[in-house]
Amino acid sequence: MFTIATFNLCNLTANASPSRFERFGAIITNELGGPAVLAVQEIATEGVTPSRTPVPADPTYRALIAAIAAAGGPNYLYREIPPLAGQEGGMVGANIRVGLLFDPIRAHLIDRGDSGPEDSTGIRLSAGSPSLILNPGRIAPTHPAFAGDSHRHWVPSRKVLVAEFTVAGRALFVIVCHLKSMRSLSRREEDYTKKQRHAQAEIIHQFATDLLACDPGAAIALLGDFNDVPGSKTLKLLKGERLHNLLDDQPRGQCYTRRHGNQPQALDHILISDALRHGATAYIPHINSNLRPGQREAASDHDPVLAVLPALAPHNQELKTPVSFARASG
Known part of the structure; x- marks a missing residue:
């Protein structure tokens, strides 16, 4: 069974404790069954870096992949586009970003182009099928919604990563997001934050819409930490009429991915296009919350x-199903 997952790793650096890496390895291997594609958020780097210098997180990915393999999971490969120092928001000095782990046996990725932190990928139509010009690539990284805009009180935020895989002979487009945080110090700042997050959602949805305009049967998975809940304007903008949120199918009492003040919230989502909806099911193991x-x-x-x-x-x-998923749904 083909599986895909999203996981916010909470400012994970290569200097995290071995026990923390062991826990992540066990969760990804045992609770998630080693998904074919794993979208990660808050992969971080440590150390002082000159402003606007690319800051790759290769040691963090290598340590995570090693922990997964040690737990009996897949031998993953990874892809990211290193951000410029101080331009992704999040914890000061951590330079958090989104990335992708994938099992090359089940999901094949052909690198295309040499995408930098401020390069935007586009869509090429060939023989009636869309493909990414840069693979992987970023979606509109210099747009004010992501790069920041002092006039609108918007600050630099995580950029969006998109990758094109070949799975069972067909293209799969995976869009990984970590939208603007909900944290605000005042009602006015909260209003600015919402407007920035909504602008991000509109840009991401438009990219998915453009793929579907090229091929109405395109297989698209849009996933990550959206920093907003089902039914919010952010989720409505992301879904539009063309995407479906798998969390909408979850029982109300199980639909949460973190707790804030002990109140459960669903901030992490997986949206899919119609081509992927047949039999699609989501599972949330509440191993942290x-x-x-x-x-x-x-x-x-x-x-x-x-x-x-x-x-x-x-x-x-x-067809193989992760043990935890089978237990929860059986």
Whole structure:
């Protein structure tokens, strides 16, 4: 069974404790069943870096991949586009960004072009099929909604990563987001934040719409930490009429991915196009948000979200379901 997941790793650096990497390895391998594609947020770097210098996080990815392999998971590859120092928001000095881990046996990626932090990818139509000009690439990284705009009181925020995979002979477009944080110090600042997040959502949705205009049957997964909840304007803008949020199918009492002031929230989402909807199911293992005081330390302040996408399973492939998913749905 083809699976894809999203996981906010809470400012994970290569200098994190070995036990934290071990927990992530166990979660990704056992709770998520080693998804074919894993979108990650808040991969971080440490150290002082000159402003506007690219800051790759290769040691962090390598340590995470090693922990997953040690737990019995896939031998992942990774892709990111390193941000410019101080231009992605988040914890000061961490230079958090989004990235992708993928199992090359199940999801094949052909790198195309040499995309930099401020380069925007586009869509090329060839023989009736869309493809990315830069793969992986960023979506409108210099737009004020992502780069910041002092006149609108917008600050630099995480950029969007998009990648084109080949899965069972067809193209899969994966769009990874970590939208502007909800944290605000005043009502006015909260209003600025919402407007920036809504602008980000409109840009991302337009890119997905452009793919679907080229091919109405395009397979698109839009996932990550959207920093907003189901039913919000942000989610409505992202979904539009062409995408479906798999969390909308979840029982109300199980639909959350973190807690704020002990109140459950669903901030992490997986949206899919119609081509992927047949039999698609989501699962949220509450391995972090349900920990009680005195229990082991949470690996992250977010739970992952897993999607099973039967539409992408090869016809001759034995269908396998993650143990935790089978337990939850059986």
